[in-house]
Amino acid sequence: MSYSWVAWVGISIFVWVLGAQLFRGTGPKKVPGPRGYPLIGNLLDLASSKGNLVPLFATWAKQYGGILEFSLFGEKQIVLSDEAVVQELFVKRGSKYSGRSAPYALKYATRDLLIALMPKNDAWRRERKLTHSAISISTNTKYQAAMHSEAVRCVHELVHSPASFALHFRTYSYSVIARCFFGLHVASPTDDFIVSNEEYLTQAMQAFDPSVFPINIFSPLSYLPVWTLPSLRKMARLRTLTDSYLANLKHDVEKERRMSPSQPPGVFNEFIANRSDYDISDAEANSAFRALIGGATRSTHNALLTFMYLMMAYPEWLTKLQAQIDSVVGKDRLPTWEDVPNLPMVRAVVKEGVRYRSIVAELGIPHALEEDDLYEGYVFKKGTAFHANHGAILMDPTLYPDQAVFNPARWLEDSYPTYKVPLTVYPNCQNFAPFGYGRRACPGYDFAERSLVIMVACMAWACDIKRPLGENGKEFLPEITYEAVPNPRPERFECRIVGREGRMESLQKEMEKAST
Numbered sequence: 378m379s380y381s382w383v384a385w386v387g388i389s390i391f392v393w394v395l396g397a398q399l400f401r402g403t404g405p406k407k408v409p410g411p412r413g414y415p416l417i418g419n420l421l422d423l424a425s426s427k428g429n430l431v432p433l434f435a436t437w438a439k440q441y442g443g444i445l446e447f448s449l450f451g452e453k454q455i456v457l458s459d460e461a462v463v464q465e466l467f468v469k470r471g472s473k474y475s476g477r478s479a480p481y482a483l484k485y486a487t488r489d490l491l492i493a494l495m496p497k498n499d500a501w502r503r504e505r506k507l508t509h510s511a512i513s514i515s516t517n518t519k520y521q522a523a524m525h526s527e528a529v530r531c532v533h534e535l536v537h538s539p540a541s542f543a544l545h546f547r548t549y550s551y552s553v554i555a556r557c558f559f560g561l562h563v564a565s566p567t568d569d570f571i572v573s574n575e576e577y578l579t580q581a582m583q584a585f586d587p588s589v590f591p592i593n594i595f596s597p598l599s600y601l602p603v604w605t606l607p608s609l610r611k612m613a614r615l616r617t618l619t620d621s622y623l624a625n626l627k628h629d630v631e632k633e634r635r636m637s638p639s640q641p642p643g644v645f646n647e648f649i650a651n652r653s654d655y656d657i658s659d660a661e662a663n664s665a666f667r668a669l670i671g672g673a674t675r676s677t678h679n680a681l682l683t684f685m686y687l688m689m690a691y692p693e694w695l696t697k698l699q700a701q702i703d704s705v706v707g708k709d710r711l712p713t714w715e716d717v718p719n720l721p722m723v724r725a726v727v728k729e730g731v732r733y734r735s736i737v738a739e740l741g742i743p744h745a746l747e748e749d750d751l752y753e754g755y756v757f758k759k760g761t762a763f764h765a766n767h768g769a770i771l772m773d774p775t776l777y778p779d780q781a782v783f784n785p786a787r788w789l790e791d792s793y794p795t796y797k798v799p800l801t802v803y804p805n806c807q808n809f810a811p812f813g814y815g816r817r818a819c820p821g822y823d824f825a826e827r828s829l830v831i832m833v834a835c836m837a838w839a840c841d842i843k844r845p846l847g848e849n850g851k852e853f854l855p856e857i858t859y860e861a862v863p864n865p866r867p868e869r870f871e872c873r874i875v876g877r878e879g880r881m882e883s884l885q886k887e888m889e890k891a892s893t
């Protein structure tokens with residue numbers, strides 16, 4: 378009896394060991410990643426990042442490699458730092474990897490209609506189609522005249538009140554949108570178009586913050602009636618505010634246009650005039666146009682502030698930029714669109730500035746997986762959020778040698794792997810990683826590039842950008858810190874802007890033309 382018992386145990390161990398050998402490697406692989414705490418997962422790591430996850434993701438990528446996982450209250454999130462993997466998942470398998478997952482408070486407040494954060498459903502397709510018709514490459518050509526005169530106006534302001542450069546850039550980013558999309562003239566930082574949109578965006582940004590809206594991490598709170606908790610009441614107020622912000626767009630634009638009757642109407646007014654040609658609800662259309670305001674103004678503003686910092690940190694590039702502009706344009710007129718094919722240096726500085734910003738602070742928007750998937754032995758579950766880690770991808774030394782350095786030459790000289798000809802066309806921002814991948818890629822990349830290129834060209838033609846002076850009278854490079862929100866703006870920093878000699882008369886003349 379006792380022998381048969383021993384034999385059974387022996388046989389069972391043999392079968393178990395054999396099974397383990399046979400099936401080793403066929404089960405799902407564990408995704409590497411930082412250890413978290415029970416329940417909260419990696420909350421403390423994320424909280425320590427003060428809202429800017431880019432450096433944290435970069436550190437994790439070095440430690441755990443191209444595919445890593447972290448968790449937050451039981452929800453797994455994947456960070457992809459290898460561009461080949463991002464291409465495979467977001468582009469080739471784009472039918473599965475193009476969902477979005479937004480924080481609960483934001484979904485609630487926007488009724489899940491915000492194009493950048495809503496799921497990939499029919500409403501999103503309608504919004505995306507409308508967005509494309511407003512900012513496709515071919516449509517954008519008609520905005521160039523408006524962008525040019527707003528750039529001239531902004532440079533004029535910079536020269537006359539240089540200390541307020543951050544405000545002037547913000548006004549520029551709004552005035553371009555106001556003219557191109559709504560036919561409105563926005564000349565001052567206190568214009569109602571800017572103030573009301575900024576107020577709304579500041580409140581909407583809070584919807585990402587779990588300390589303001591704990592429902593973002595404690596989902597059971599969604600079962601409570603909204604009147605039971607102050608944070609839920611705040612969330613309900615944000616929804617009311619969003620509803621009126623969206624509903625009033627036509628009314629707001631009509632009211633404002635009475636003050637700018639001479640402006641051409643803008644793409645939103647053309648949409649209203651031909652409303653029956655479009656298969657989209659008013660709420661969706663308003664949401665799409667509002668999202669363009671949010672997307673275009675913050676990103677342009679950020680890129681211009683980053684440009685100022687870079688010109689102080691790498692002054693040799695301002696000298697090279699000005700040398701090319703001066704040789705192509707001369708002293709007597711400002712750069713125009715016709716000059717842009719002959720100004721590859723301007724496009725290179727803009728593109729490299731966008732790369733730099735993505736390395737330090739621009740996180741992008743995560744994609745959500747819409748059905749379970751198997752990749753290289755990893756099992757990914759439906760609903761998992763995937764982050765394309767632009768900060769690491771854009772620091773890959775094989776594609777970007779001297780990866781941490783702001784070096785526009787990488788787009789201009791054939792010794793670099795990113796160099797591409799003809800230089801009348803390249804560098805440009807088409808298919809550039811900071812603008813994302815696949816079906817959710819940024820539809821505004823060309824609009825962004827154009828509004829930055831003309832502004833940078835006019836600014837470098839008209840101004841010198843210098844480091845501020847310290848108390849000892851010596852120049853110093855200010856340190857840049859960022860707001861604690863997703864895709865943060867640089868906080869206030871100092872910079873000296875000085876009009877270049879012999880150019881102010883031409884600037885004044887162009888300003889008068891732009892104002893008529």
Ligand code: HEM
Pocket residue numbers: 492493494505508512668669672673674676677680731739740741742743744811812813814815816817818819820821822824825
């Ligand atoms: C330097 C400027 C900009 C950068 C770096 C940028 C970057 C991005 C990124 C990374 C995404 C997410 C892509 C993805 O999920 O794969 C995105 C989405 C988006 N961007 Fe931009 N963007 C910029 C300018 C603009 C401008 C000027 C507009 C509008 C005029 C715009 C409108 C949008 C919209 C509507 C989406 C959401 C697309 C969707 O989810 O379907 N962006 N952008």
